[in-house]
Amino acid sequence: MTLQQLAYFVAVADVRSFTRAAESLGVAQPTLSRQLRALEDELGAPLVDRGSRDGPVLTPAGEAVLPLARRMLADSESARTAVAEIVGLRGGRVRVGATPSLCIGVLADVLRVFHEKYPDVRLELVESGSQPLVRSLVRGELDVALVIVPPPGIDPALHTMPVLRERLSVASPTSDRAPSSRGSMTVLELSRRSLVVPRQGYDLREATLKAYADAGVTPRFAVEGGEMDAVLRLVEAGTGVAVVPDLVFAGRPRLRRTVLTPPLYRTVALARRADLTPTHAVRAFRDTLLSFLAVLSAGDGFPGDVQVLRRPDSSAPRGAEPVE
Missing domain, CATH: 3.40.190.10 (Periplasmic binding protein-like II)
Structure with a gap:
């Protein structure tokens, strides 16, 4: 089993077409089909029903493998990003999610400050409701997200740090x-x-x-x-x-x-995957967010009734993950 085979499988699952999946990945369709067959042989079960009139349909085995494949691909990308940051190949990347009201209310300014401090870090923003953002975090499609924490809590696969009430x-x-x-x-x-x-x-x-x-x-x-x-x-x-x-x-x-x-x-919380160690870029984003909120709350920057729940950890070494 290879990451390339998993990427081919996820592409087919996403677009429900061998032709479009091959085009999106820039490979020939026979190559994609052959690698997907090899993956199925390795796992011992077909992942895709090729006989459907509506195009490729995932089998029960395919449905079970799909979320695992997404996480494995996301983890591999996180590993590449972390190593690239350490060896200085690039500044890194932060994929941030937030609800629309938080994008309007605070995140736009946080992203501006972050970009001014770290201009070489690539920022990607996804604006959506908390539930879609949580699903994207679990699948590894986002690094961090500002989400609303309901009283029962959110997905146990995530670590949440309350930042605002x-x-x-x-x-x-x-x-x-x-x-x-x-x-x-x-x-x-x-x-x-x-x-x-x-x-x-x-x-x-x-x-x-x-x-x-x-x-x-x-x-x-x-x-x-x-x-x-x-x-x-x-x-x-x-x-x-x-x-x-x-x-x-x-x-x-x-x-x-x-x-x-x-x-x-x-309550607004900063959420991330609990099983992944934050990259340097993600830690820098978290620190920028907390510092911005602390400065804003110390002055007259917040309208209405807004309370900051988490302050920057000034005692932690630069780049260190604070106790959470």
Whole structure:
């Protein structure tokens, strides 16, 4: 069994076509087919059903091998990256994931600071909901991700380091009258107003709908769906109100913040694969993130109710992994 054979198998599984898989890898289709046969002979079972009218379909054995193959390929790439950093062949790479609200609220500035400090490190950003990001981390497609940690926790294959605790508040347009003269409102009061919510898959959407369900009320939707930027623009335009994390109010003078009572909070964590030692580039990203948050919290940089949960470990040697 070789990594090349595993890469051929994963390519076929992803595109469901021998021809397109061979083209994506830059090899001849007979070569790909021959190597995949050799892999199946080595494992003692077919991985792909070649007789399907809809193209190659994974067999039960193929379904079982696919996640393992993805992890083996990701681990091999991590090993190459780590060694390349040590011997000075290149500056390294950090594949970062984050939810859309965190990209708006804090990550854009962190990536700017990181790039200024480490211009030779290649940055790759994936913006998605926490659940897809967790799956990408487990498969080895990301190095680190800022995700929302639900009360039961997330995948045990991941190490999570809580970094922020932020309040969820009601956003309304400053062009309209305030939804409450008290500066606060209950979910019952909120339910009387038209609501804008992001698309399915957003942690924020689930938290909002759960708050309604817990209060025993039904939301009145103005608009459902869209990304975080679209939700905020719809609120600014007066389409409705939305429940959003406090971080997104920074730099948005057209949004008014009204707190919910009782308060709703969420915890943001930096997550990575627990079975992989972070590379130097990943450690540098973590340190940059923590230092940026510490500086921001020491001044007046955070809007609303945001609490930093992890400080930089100044006692740790440069490049060392702090106790977590």
